[in-house]
Amino acid sequence: MATESLAExxxxxxxxxxxxxxxxxxxxxxxxxPLGEALAGVRVVGLGxxxxxxxxxxxxxxxxxxxxVTELGYSVLATEASESAAPAVDAYVRDGVGDATTxxxxxxxxxxxxxxxxxxxxxxxxxxxxxxxxxxxxxxxIDPQRCAASVSAVREFLSASVPDRLAAFDEGxxxxxxxxxxxxxxxxxxxxxxxxxxxxxxxAKGASAEVLRHARILERAGDLVSRAKENKDPAExxxxxxxxxMAEAIGRLADEDPKRRIAVWAHNGHLAASRQSAELRPMxxxxxxxxxxxxxxxxxxxxxxxxxxxxxxxxPWPGPMDGPVIANNIDRGGFNALEGQLAAAxxxxxxxxxxxxxxxxxxxxxxxxEPQMFRSFGAYVQRWTYRMQFAPTLLTREYDGLVYVAxxxxxxxxxxxxxxxxxxxx
Numbered sequence: 001m002a003t004e005s006l007a008e009x010x011x012x013x014x015x016x017x018x019x020x021x022x023x024x025x026x027x028x029x030x031x032x033x034p035l036g037e038a039l040a041g042v043r044v045v046g047l048g049x050x051x052x053x054x055x056x057x058x059x060x061x062x063x064x065x066x067x068x069v070t071e072l073g074y075s076v077l078a079t080e081a082s083e084s085a086a087p088a089v090d091a092y093v094r095d096g097v098g099d100a101t102t103x104x105x106x107x108x109x110x111x112x113x114x115x116x117x118x119x120x121x122x123x124x125x126x127x128x129x130x131x132x133x134x135x136x137x138x139x140x141x142i143d144p145q146r147c148a149a150s151v152s153a154v155r156e157f158l159s160a161s162v163p164d165r166l167a168a169f170d171e172g173x174x175x176x177x178x179x180x181x182x183x184x185x186x187x188x189x190x191x192x193x194x195x196x197x198x199x200x201x202x203x204a205k206g207a208s209a210e211v212l213r214h215a216r217i218l219e220r221a222g223d224l225v226s227r228a229k230e231n232k233d234p235a236e237x238x239x240x241x242x243x244x245x246m247a248e249a250i251g252r253l254a255d256e257d258p259k260r261r262i263a264v265w266a267h268n269g270h271l272a273a274s275r276q277s278a279e280l281r282p283m284x285x286x287x288x289x290x291x292x293x294x295x296x297x298x299x300x301x302x303x304x305x306x307x308x309x310x311x312x313x314x315x316p317w318p319g320p321m322d323g324p325v326i327a328n329n330i331d332r333g334g335f336n337a338l339e340g341q342l343a344a345a346x347x348x349x350x351x352x353x354x355x356x357x358x359x360x361x362x363x364x365x366x367x368x369x370e371p372q373m374f375r376s377f378g379a380y381v382q383r384w385t386y387r388m389q390f391a392p393t394l395l396t397r398e399y400d401g402l403v404y405v406a407x408x409x410x411x412x413x414x415x416x417x418x419x420x421x422x423x424x425x426x
Contacts, residue, residue, distance in 0.1 A: 005363040012364045013345035016356060020349040023056050023405065025063040025123060032067045038353045038401065039072060043294040044250060044287055046264045046271035048399075050301050051377045053308030053325075054408040057300050058116035061265060064298075066123065068263050069137055077124070078140045078250055080266040081107045084150040084217050086141025093124035093139050100125065101414055108146030108178070110310070110325055111379055115412040142249035142264075143242070144220035148177035153214040154198075157207055169198070173218055179225045181238045186226040195219035220245050240281055243270060247286030254291075268299040269376055269391070272398040284398075298351075298401040301374055303343050304331045305408035309381040327410040328381055337390060338374040342404040351403040354396050368396045 021031045039045060047064055049057040068074035079086065085106045091097040100121045105113050121139070128136040151173055158165050172194045175184075184191075199215050207215070224245075227238035234240055246266070253262055264271065266283065273288040273295065275281070287295045307330070311323035335341060342350075357368055371392035382389070395402070 005367070008361050008363040009367050010341070010345045012360055013342060013352070016352050016360075017342075017346040017350040017404075018352070019346075020060075020351060020403070023060040023063060023349060025059065025066045025119070027063065029067050029071065032064070032071075034353070035064075035351065035401075036067070036071055038355065039068075039296055041294060042296040043254070043260075044262045044264060044291050044296070045074070046266060046284060046287070046295070046297040048266065048268035048271045048297065048299040050268055050299070050375050051307040051309065051408070052111040052267065052379050053328075053377075053411045054300075054302060054305075054405070055114075055116055055411045056302070056405045056408055058114065058120070058411055060300065060403065060405065062116065062120040062123065065120065065263050065265075068261070069127065072261065074261040074263050075136075076138045076140055076253055076260060076262045077120075078142050078253060078262055078264045079112075080143055080246065080270060081109065081112055081141040082146035082149075083141040083144050083249060084147040084214065084221075086139060088149070089121060089139045089141075093121060094128055094133070094136055096125060096129075105414060106149075107141065108148070109379070110413070111411075113414050115414060118414065140249070140253060142246040142266075144217055144224055144245050145181060145242075146178065147214075147217050147221040150214035150217040150221070151177050153211055154202070154218065157202070157205075157211045161205055161207075165201075173198075173222070176218060176221050176225060179221075181224040181242060182227055182229045184225050185228045189223075189226055191222035191226050192219060195222050234280060243281065243283040244286060246270065247283045247290070250283075250287060251290060267376075267378065268301075268399075269378075271297040271299065272393075273297050273400070274394065274397040296400045297398070298403060299399045300403045300405065301339055301342070302405045302408035303339050304406075306330065306410050307377065307408050308410040308413070309377055309386075310379055311383050312380050323380075323383070325413075328377075328386060330375070330387055330408075336373065338372045338393070338395075339404070342402070343406065346404070347406060349403075349405050351401060353401050355400050357396050369394070 018034045019031060047061045065077055085108055088106055089103045092100060092103045100118045104118050104121055124137050124139060155169060158169055172191060195218050202212055202215055224238050224242055227241060229238055231237045250262060250264060254260060270282050271284040272282045273284040284297050306327040308325055309328055310325045335344060372395055373390035374393055376391035
């Protein structure tokens with residue numbers, strides 16, 4: 001890249017950057033006013049994360065959601081968390097049922113079992129206290145995984161109304177509670193067929209709308225569990241289907257109330273509104289097709305520090321999913337990484353509205369049209385090579401905005417003893 005072009009890109013990044021004066025909820029919101037302007041007319045905003053284990057991402061998303069609710073009228077937080085278990089969180093934030101630690105732990109993923117997520121849920125509860133139901137904020141899970149609550153709900157109905165169907169139900173669906181997607185590939189799709197037969201059976205037996213909702217979750221969960229991770233048709237892989245289901249869940253929320261404004265908490269990879277390969281269709285691409293410019297995808301990146309993730313092999317543990325959840329150290333990746341370029345232009349915490357790129361110099365537009373490399377980690381990382389893991393990203397095709405957080409520290413897990421005691425009623 002020519003020195004002149006590089007200078008233009010750095011100048012544009014620096015002039016476009018909007019400083020974030022704080023990452024913590026409850027701070028004065030003047031620095032977020034430009035974001036509010038960027039979100040004019042937006043109905044669904046995706047709040048991303050480059051890792052599932054960065055404390056600062058979680059704190060900032062808490063702050064952003066607080067702003068979206070109090071200043072822009074958003075009323076739902078749709079999360080990359082168990083669709084089955086999330087109603088318990090919603091019951092807590094609306095009516096104070098249970099306690100925050102227990103309902104958050106019940107979401108089933110270590111990634112959300114943190115002090116930061118509990119703090120957000122407690123804020124939602126405090127906000128709702130004393131407000132009419134129509135003015136409250138809600139919590140929704142959009143991921144069919146971890147469906148133990150749905151298994152229990154349907155089983156409880158059958159036990160009370162059709163006990164002779166229990167044995168068949170347990171045989172067909174009992175293993176779904178904590179099964180991983182792709183863990184039981186089945187080309188005949190037996191569990192899906194059984195779920196499809198179960199739903200009309202439950203309807204005929206007078207099951208409530210809530211029980212039927214849980215039965216449909218079992219159908220989606222069974223679909224993911226029985227799918228292969230690879231397929232000749234990329235749209236049929238479990239990864240593509242999972243993103244489709246999550247997008248459909250957000251679509252249902254939008255259909256229920258045409259005025260509803262929705263914040264979506266998910267990984268950057270799910271929020272991307274496009275992909276370099278036409279066959280890969282993340283959740284964000286479905287949302288872009290459905291909502292157009294009313295969908296705004298905000299990716300969160302970090303410079304250096306550490307984040308929590310579960311280590312994969314090689315290691316001293318017996319299986320690829322059995323490594324510990326630990327802090328993983330990392331630097332900002334050098335100038336060839338997007339994080340390095342953002343840090344060189346504006347070292348502190350800031351955000352960029354990529355929708356402003358239409359007015360950018362030609363050198364910047366050419367740069368934005370090329371794949372840029374940034375870090376992207378899920379719940380698992382390779383033991384050593386994660387430090388070299390970058391995702392090629394077409395910034396203005398995939399995202400509408402970027403947040404750069406200079407330093408990442410590991411998210412803070414809930415104390416295991418406290419979580420277990422509250423779950424047991426202690």
